[in-house]
Amino acid sequence: MRPLLLAALLATGACTVTQHPPLDDAALHRKQLTLDTHLDTPMHFARPGWDFGARHGHESDLVQVDLGRMDAGDLDGGFFVIYTAQGPLTPQGYADAKAFAFRRLGEIETTLAKFSSRIALATKAGDAARIDRAGKRFAYISIENSYPLGDDLSLLGEFYKRGVRLAGPVHFRDNQFADSATDKPRWNGLSPLGRKWVKEMNRLGMVIDASHASDAVLDQLIETSRTPILLSHSGPRATYDHPRNLDDDHIRKLAASGGAICMNSAYLGKSSTSPELGVLYDKSEQMAEMTPAEQASLIAQIRALERTQPSGQAADFETYMGGLLHLIQVAGVDHVCFGADWDGGGGVKDFEDIDALPKVTARLRAAGYSEVDLQKMWSGNVLRLLRIADERKGR
Ligand SMILES: [Zn+2]
16 A cells, blocks of 8 residues: 555544554565476486486476475476477377377376475466465476377367476477468468367367467467467567567567566577587486486586586576567567576576576566466466356357
8 A cells, every 4th residue: 555545644633544564575575376387497307317206406407396495486387398399290299209208208197196295286276275275386297299199189178187287289390280480371360170169169268379370370369369379488579589589569469468478588689509509408308218327417517517618598587588578568468478498499698597586586576577466367367267267168
């Protein structure tokens, strides 16, 4: 309440005011129900010697999310991703991708079962707050790249039954459903099968994720989906011109249609990774096949080289905040959320892992955003989209 208004109310005896000391930024962050829409951490779930329950540090591990850091209060939950790399559009390619995606889903289920006293599967919008109240972290499951479905849309129902509630049609390259933001147009948007995919997503009550899709695909998703579209990890093109980001017109169009865009921490600036480090980063994607000793040696090499050679993006926490504030200004607080692509390429200097999240709350508060605004962006907007998709299913 503003002091003048408070003085006026007291002078008129209009109310009795109990004054609580304002929460400090850290306490306000802990009070928020916080959610990130794109956690690529499951690719580490079956990695030999790695423990999701532990608390890892930047020097000794590449992973940015674990239960140790989630429990510390910085992140209450999020969408754990079944990511499948794009392969050939052939029966064999589809069969391999399907086997891979169901194996990854199984690894997520095994991990949730192993840590069932600390984290639980969430499938409904109301589950996040319910599980949080029980003192646990919550895990929604999502699909990045629907390539593993092949041409069999009934598989979406299989994933739904096992808890998946968010899926995107495409990744870095065009596939059987849609054009990618980072490939040449093949379908000029959605393919005929992609349009059926939209119908099936709506019928099941799953939220559609347009991150990685081309602008034409986003336009067609907004036109054809019965429920609002989410972009689980994307940013504004105005602050970094890249096809993975959205121009202001598309941000406005998305917001006008009721959707939401979750701020990414990748594609904030030009990649400046040295070739030598690039080779090691590529190697790190195979860490699940390495022994713990081989993993430790690779991590040590990477961290040592990062001290002397350029790595990652020419961007830092200030760049991230610049993009985020622009996004909020254009979309409005009802249409922004958080999806930093942790463990999938996200993270910049001074914003290296989920330990950095309270800084975002502090900066948004300093920029004038209220506790109510923050709650919408930290989880409310995403949960609204889940609720709408569920309410309109089956039609
Ligand atoms: Zn991605």
